Amino acid sequence: MYAQMVETGVERVQVVAEMAPDERAFQARIDADIKIEPKDAMPDAYRRTLVRQIQQHAHSEIVGMLPEGNWITRAPSLSRKAILMAKVQDEAGHGLYLYCAAETLGVSRDRMIADLHAGKVKYSSIFNYPTLTWADIGTIGWLVDGAAIMNQIPLCRCSYGPYARAMIRICKEESFHQRQGFDIMMALCRGSAEQKAMAQDALNRWWWPSLMMFGPPDAQSVHSAQSARWKIKLLSNDELRQRFVDQTVPQAEYLGLRVPDDRLAWNEASGHYDFGEIDWSEFHEVLKGHGPCNRDRMRMRIKAWEEGAWVREAAAAYAEKRANAPRPGPLPAMRGEGDRRAAPVG
Amino acid sequence: MLEEDIASTNVGLDLLGQARLWLAYAGEIDGRSEDRLAYFRESGDFRNLLLVEQPNGNYADTIARQYLFDQWHVLVLAELATSKDSRIAAIAAKALTEVRYHVERSSRWVIRLGDGTDLSHGRMQAATDALWMYTGEMHIADASERPLIEAGIAADVEALRVPWLADVRSVFAEATLTVPADSWMQGANGRGGKQGVHTEHLSHLLAEMQVLPRTYPDARW
Numbered sequence: 001m002y003a004q005m006v007e008t009g010v011e012r013v014q015v016v017a018e019m020a021p022d023e024r025a026f027q028a029r030i031d032a033d034i035k036i037e038p039k040d041a042m043p044d045a046y047r048r049t050l051v052r053q054i055q056q057h058a059h060s061e062i063v064g065m066l067p068e069g070n071w072i073t074r075a076p077s078l079s080r081k082a083i084l085m086a087k088v089q090d091e092a093g094h095g096l097y098l099y100c101a102a103e104t105l106g107v108s109r110d111r112m113i114a115d116l117h118a119g120k121v122k123y124s125s126i127f128n129y130p131t132l133t134w135a136d137i138g139t140i141g142w143l144v145d146g147a148a149i150m151n152q153i154p155l156c157r158c159s160y161g162p163y164a165r166a167m168i169r170i171c172k173e174e175s176f177h178q179r180q181g182f183d184i185m186m187a188l189c190r191g192s193a194e195q196k197a198m199a200q201d202a203l204n205r206w207w208w209p210s211l212m213m214f215g216p217p218d219a220q221s222v223h224s225a226q227s228a229r230w231k232i233k234l235l236s237n238d239e240l241r242q243r244f245v246d247q248t249v250p251q252a253e254y255l256g257l258r259v260p261d262d263r264l265a266w267n268e269a270s271g272h273y274d275f276g277e278i279d280w281s282e283f284h285e286v287l288k289g290h291g292p293c294n295r296d297r298m299r300m301r302i303k304a305w306e307e308g309a310w311v312r313e314a315a316a317a318y319a320e321k322r323a324n325a326p327r328p329g330p331l332p333a334m335r336g337e338g339d340r341r342a343a344p345v346g
Numbered sequence: 347m348l349e350e351d352i353a354s355t356n357v358g359l360d361l362l363g364q365a366r367l368w369l370a371y372a373g374e375i376d377g378r379s380e381d382r383l384a385y386f387r388e389s390g391d392f393r394n395l396l397l398v399e400q401p402n403g404n405y406a407d408t409i410a411r412q413y414l415f416d417q418w419h420v421l422v423l424a425e426l427a428t429s430k431d432s433r434i435a436a437i438a439a440k441a442l443t444e445v446r447y448h449v450e451r452s453s454r455w456v457i458r459l460g461d462g463t464d465l466s467h468g469r470m471q472a473a474t475d476a477l478w479m480y481t482g483e484m485h486i487a488d489a490s491e492r493p494l495i496e497a498g499i500a501a502d503v504e505a506l507r508v509p510w511l512a513d514v515r516s517v518f519a520e521a522t523l524t525v526p527a528d529s530w531m532q533g534a535n536g537r538g539g540k541q542g543v544h545t546e547h548l549s550h551l552l553a554e555m556q557v558l559p560r561t562y563p564d565a566r567w
Contacts, residue, residue: 062348076558076567077381078366082359089355092348099348134558134567184567192565310469311405312347314462321461 002060002124002148004215004287006053006233008226009045030231035161038104046230049223050160051105052121053232055112058098059123061091063297067131068140076134083180084137090173097169101162117302125283126213128291135188135195135202141181143203143210143248149174150244151214154234163232182251189255196256203252204260211275212283214241245273353451357412360444367437385559389549390542396532397480399539399548403473406459406466410473413452417513418484418506420449425501434499453517460521467522474518475526482531483538485510491540 016024023043029036036042065088072088075081099109115121126144131137152174155167188199218224218237227233245264252259263276286294369380398415402408423445426438459470485507487495494500511525518525537543558567 065351073554074557076385076565078362078369078384079381080567082362082366085355085359085362089352089359092351092355096348096352187567191567192562194562195565308347308350308405310463310465311350311459314459314466317466318458318462 002064002151002213003053003056004122004124004213005221006049006056006223006227008049008223010222010226012222013225013229027229030159030229033159033231035164036159037161045226046232047105049227049230050163050232051102051107053227054098054102054105054163055107055115056122056124058095058102058112059116059121060127061095061098063123063127063301064144065091065095066297066300067127067129067293068137070131071134071137074134075137080184087141087177087180090177094166094170094173097166098163101160101166104162113305117298117305119289119298122287123297124213125286125291126209127297128286128294129205129209130293132205133198133202135185135198136206138181138184138188138199139202139206141177141179142185142251143181143206144213145174145178145181146248147210147213147244149178150240150247155232157231157234159231185255185257189257199255200257203257207260208278208282209286211241211245211278212280212286214238214244216280216283242272245275249273357448357451360441360448364437364441364444367440371433371437381559385556386563389544389552392539392544392548392552393542394539394548395480395484396539396545397477397484399545399551400477400480401547404469406469406473407476409452409455409459410470410477413449413456413517414474414477414481414514416445416449416452417517418481418510420445421506421510421513422501422503425506429500430498456517456523457521460518460523470521471523474523478526478528479530479532482528483533483540486534486538486540488536488540 014023016027019027022041026036026041026043026046036046068084068088068091072081072084075084099112102112103109112121116123131140149171152167152171156164156171158164158167185199188195215237224233224236228236249259249264261276263274265274267274285291289295365384366380369383373379373383395415397411400407400411420442423438423442426434427442429435429438456470459466461467485503487500487503491500491503495502515525532538532545533540533543559565
């Protein structure tokens with residue numbers, strides 16, 4: 001998910017007859033479901049689009065740590081605290097896999113982070129909404145991770161090998177997160193009247209932004225069509241949104257919560273839920289930087305990056321001293337330390 | 347850097363997991379749950395070391411606090427792993443495998459920052475100097491611990507002062523840091539963390555941590 005409105009840099013989708021021979025050969029591999037790997041030849045537009053999509057996705061994981069991190073210190077039990085810490089840690093891990101996948105296309109992590117901080121690359125609009133109560137943590141797991149899974153499962157089959165493989169790992173963890181989020185909602189909905197009101201309030205605030213996560217209707221979008229041709233986008237925005245609504249409405253009913261949409265109704269003929277109009281003006285305003293938390297999110301990311309500068313410089317200076325030192329046996333590289341990931345507790 | 351976010355969270359998750367095991371065992375005595383003990387006690391009822399309630403500060407402050415604690419923690423757990431109380435021994439043995447990694451990681455950061463740039467060296471030294479006065483009470487057994495030490499149940503923390511200092515000296519030497527001179531240690535007068543007399547930081551930490559269960563005391567989460 002997490003990658004909305006990715007530009008492909010093309011004006012319109014080419015037909016096969018217009019393609020150069022190498023482009024035609026490339027498209028034939030895609031059509032035959034042969035994965036593209038880092039060293040393979042690929043059209044520049046394909047490479048650029050993937051870099052944009054994967055880094056948007058990576059940034060979304062990292063920025064997405066902020067609204068949830070907001071409740072780690074205030075989690076209402078030690079077991080919920082451990083689960084939330086492990087979840088936010090998983091998101092850092094997802095960001096890492098995705099930055100690595102993007103690096104295979106020839107762009108450095110530092111460059112990507114600089115582009116995020118300069119506002120040149122977006123992250124998912126959903127993380128520009130605030131987490132106001134504990135129920136928001138449940139709702140994010142249930143709806144936002146639910147929507148992400150909906151979008152990411154097809155990406156496990158996408159044409160670019162490193163991205164597809166990263167998505168397989170990520171999807172496994174996301175489905176845990178969704179269940180944990182739903183579990184928070186169940187506890188609230190079975191709890192006191194105040195807890196249930198907290199759950200309903202969170203659903204009221206997150207429902208529409210969650211539907212917007214899938215991006216605008218893509219019938220008119222040349223970018224979506226080109227990405228579909230390249231198999232880096234496998235289902236349309238509207239198709240995914242409909243699946244999400246169909247899956248989520250019965251879950252809300254099970255919880256005893258009301259989805260905040262007067263026009264929501266089961267359509268016997270289509271076998272799907274009909275739902276109301278999405279306010280796309282809000283979506284576009286949030287994308288432009290006018291959401292409730294855009295400024296805070298960027299300020300936090302930039303602050304963390306700048307405050308870490310002297311630490312990164314010290315680590316680099318130390319590594320250089322050790323590399324030049326006469327005695328052997330430099331300390332193990334830092335990157336390996338993050339590998340020992342903790343399993344979720346509770 | 348992201349790798350450090352992940353590694354720090356590993357340490358946090360390990361320590362939280364260990365705390366839950368200790369609290370669950372302690373709660374068996376009077377039937378209170380881990381959450382009851384964590385969320386419904388006042389700061390004066392907490393018996394933690396003053397060192398660990400100090401603020402995160404900059405990364406050198408965080409690393410100094412972590413290292414000074416980890417270096418003590420690993421020694422204490424090694425002792426507790428042979429406790430005559432089999433539950434204590436089992437929890438300590440499990441925790442020890444995790445804490446060996448913690449001290450390895452935090453000591454490497456002390457060395458990197460100490461022997462990194464002039465700036466990082468200065469910050470690492472300042473952080474250590476500021477926290478040193480909280481290291482004394484780690485090695486003072488209070489009246490409630492002594493009978494347990496004699497019975498072979500608790501660790502003899504006073505005997506751990508010498509090996510702790512030897513380890514700290516060796517890490518600091520590699521880090522090109524000066525071990526601060528011993529001066530007045532907080533809690534040395536019998537009014538420190540082990541007696542429930544804390545620094546100003548703890549009640550803020552607890553206010554934030556306990557807000558939901560205190561606001562909705564009958565709720566289940």
